[in-house]
Amino acid sequence: MAEILFATESKGKGAPVEGREGVFHVGCSGTGSQGESVTFESKVVMTDDGFKEDGTITYAGRRSLKFTTVRSGHMAPRAVSGLNHGAALWTITQGDGEFSGATRLITSNFTFSDQGDVVDNQYVRIYTP
Numbered sequence: 001m002a003e004i005l006f007a008t009e010s011k012g013k014g015a016p017v018e019g020r021e022g023v024f025h026v027g028c029s030g031t032g033s034q035g036e037s038v039t040f041e042s043k044v045v046m047t048d049d050g051f052k053e054d055g056t057i058t059y060a061g062r063r064s065l066k067f068t069t070v071r072s073g074h075m076a077p078r079a080v081s082g083l084n085h086g087a088a089l090w091t092i093t094q095g096d097g098e099f100s101g102a103t104r105l106i107t108s109n110f111t112f113s114d115q116g117d118v119v120d121n122q123y124v125r126i127y128t129p
Helices: none
Strands: 001-017 023-031 038-046 050-059 063-071 072-082 083-096 101-113 117-128
Touching: 001 050, 023 117, 050 072, 050 083, 083 117
Parallel strands: none
Antiparallel strands: 001 023, 001 117, 023 038, 038 050, 050 063, 063 083, 072 083, 083 101, 101 117
16 A cells, blocks of 8 residues: 655635535635645535535646545634634545545645635645555
8 A cells, every 4th residue: 555645735716606505615726745736626515513525636637536524624713804714634535546546534724715715735645555
């Protein structure tokens, strides 16, 4: 089993899904730790105790990981006016390309502004067969 370890930062927008209260679509892009392009898309559903999220992260357009939250993501009280801060732990549900058969966890630490601006930092430690 091979261990793959890296970090990414993605920036983009989050917006409410029309007609679905408490549901948001997030789309971001950025650069991985080795300079590769990264795109990130997810659906966030607010819950009484935080949020649930599932989505896909694509690396350099060649390989991707699908994920879902472990339990609930957490939103912290605002430390800065107009800026929400949160974190989530995701489990990998599917991988393709180099990540085919990938398992384990990804951590997400993010900010989300009142204008919908998102900055998401992810730390990835996965295992492939």
